[in-house]
Amino acid sequence: MSYDEELTREEQAALESLPRAREPSQLLEERTIRALRNEGLLALSSRQRRSRALVAAMIAASAVLFLGGIATGQWLTNRQTANTIAAMERNNAMQAAMLVQRTGSAYARAIAALSHMPDSADSRYVAQGREVALTALYAAANEVVRLAPDDPVVIRILQVLDHDREGADSTFDGTHRVIWF
Amino acid sequence: MSARAAGSALVPDRDLVDGILHSGDERAFRELYRRYTPRLLMTAMRLLGGSEMDAEDAVQETWIRAVRELAGFRWKSALPTWLTAIACNVARDQLRRIRRRAEQEPVRDDQPSSSPRTGETIDLERAITLLPEGYRTVLVLHDLEGLTHDEIGSALGIAPGTSKSQLSGARRSLRMLLNPVEEADDVIR
Numbered sequence: 001m002s003y004d005e006e007l008t009r010e011e012q013a014a015l016e017s018l019p020r021a022r023e024p025s026q027l028l029e030e031r032t033i034r035a036l037r038n039e040g041l042l043a044l045s046s047r048q049r050r051s052r053a054l055v056a057a058m059i060a061a062s063a064v065l066f067l068g069g070i071a072t073g074q075w076l077t078n079r080q081t082a083n084t085i086a087a088m089e090r091n092n093a094m095q096a097a098m099l100v101q102r103t104g105s106a107y108a109r110a111i112a113a114l115s116h117m118p119d120s121a122d123s124r125y126v127a128q129g130r131e132v133a134l135t136a137l138y139a140a141a142n143e144v145v146r147l148a149p150d151d152p153v154v155i156r157i158l159q160v161l162d163h164d165r166e167g168a169d170s171t172f173d174g175t176h177r178v179i180w181f
Numbered sequence: 182m183s184a185r186a187a188g189s190a191l192v193p194d195r196d197l198v199d200g201i202l203h204s205g206d207e208r209a210f211r212e213l214y215r216r217y218t219p220r221l222l223m224t225a226m227r228l229l230g231g232s233e234m235d236a237e238d239a240v241q242e243t244w245i246r247a248v249r250e251l252a253g254f255r256w257k258s259a260l261p262t263w264l265t266a267i268a269c270n271v272a273r274d275q276l277r278r279i280r281r282r283a284e285q286e287p288v289r290d291d292q293p294s295s296s297p298r299t300g301e302t303i304d305l306e307r308a309i310t311l312l313p314e315g316y317r318t319v320l321v322l323h324d325l326e327g328l329t330h331d332e333i334g335s336a337l338g339i340a341p342g343t344s345k346s347q348l349s350g351a352r353r354s355l356r357m358l359l360n361p362v363e364e365a366d367d368v369i370r
Contacts, residue, residue: 007324007352014305015324021219022226024237029214032241033207041248043205 107136134161191216194260202252214244217261221268227321228272229279230310239275243268258332265326266336269318273337276314308358316351323348 007015036042114129138161144154192212200209221243225236246267254263309317318337322328323344330341330348337344 011352011356018306018325020223020325022223022233024218024222024240028222028237028241029211029218032214032244033210035241035245036210036248037207039245039249041205041245042201042207042210044207 225268225272239271242271308355315347319347320351
């Protein structure tokens with residue numbers, strides 16, 4: 001055969017008789033399509049779009065349900081906690097007010113009892129009773145001023161008692177007549 | 182190609198290509214795929230030396246490259262010719278990979294040899310697969326797929342003259358494989 005020489009008729013016929021095509025497997029078509037879709041070279045079919053949208057919607061719905069459940073649970077818990085705390089605070093305030101009332105009444109009754117004692121004329125006991133009463137009144141006024149800082153009555157009581165205590169300090173003889181527990 | 186044989190009722194290639202380019206139309210792609218894959222698969226099998234599995238991989242890669250580069254296709258050649266050129270390059274890349282893999286694997290003595298024994302007569306199909314890669318490629322593209330030397334040259338990145346000389350060598354080698362005794366006598370004479 002010379003350079004670029006032609007094929008003989010037999011050779012040409014033999015070559016022409018060879019098959020030119022071969023049926024591919026169905027699998028090849030599908031994997032080629034999938035590969036092209038993955039590369040973004042082919043759009044998704046409407047069925048696939050629908051199915052993807054459905055999956056996305058299901059995921060979104062699950063997320064909404066889950067987060068909604070958490071939010072509702074938290075809201076219920078918070079509401080219950082707030083109610084409980086409010087109730088506790090209401091109870092505590094009421095109890096504290098009752099305690100103040102009871103103690104105040106006891107305080108007034110104790111001073112009244114002291115004044116009715118037959119020996120109340122004894123200056124030692126009078127001074128002791130006075131010191132106890134004023135100290136308690138001073139402490140009480142100090143607490144009340146925290147509740148109502150601008151209350152003029154409490155302020156006046158404190159001013160008077162402060163003045164009285166300053167005077168007492170200057171004449172303090174070094175002995176207290178009351179032992180506080 | 183089969184598109185022509187199937188008649189004028191077929192949607193023209195250009196319309197299908199437009200569908201793929203404009204909207205990634207899967208139906209248009211399937212149509213093109215079914216039109217040209219059987220021929221591409223056969224060509225790939227021959228270029229790859231007969232392995233159907235490797236040929237299927239090559240065809241898949243051919244379509245991926247083709248669709249990726251479809252926007253740049255200027256219709257200066259027929260679409261099947263362009264596809265065949267891509268398949269040819271994919272097959273060459275694949276052969277390079279196969280060769281590299283084979284070089285890394287240890288040689289086993291019990292592996293059957295693909296070369297024919299002295300004086301053995303083999304059929305044309307097997308003789309083509311036994312040709313050296315360069316010869317086989319040009320012979321398949323020219324004598325079986327009908328590409329011109331210019332088209333082969335542009336597909337393989339070689340001069341048309343190189344394609345011609347490769348074809349001559351391929352035909353000579355093919356004759357020797359098919360008629361070993363006669364060809365040997367010719368050489369002696």
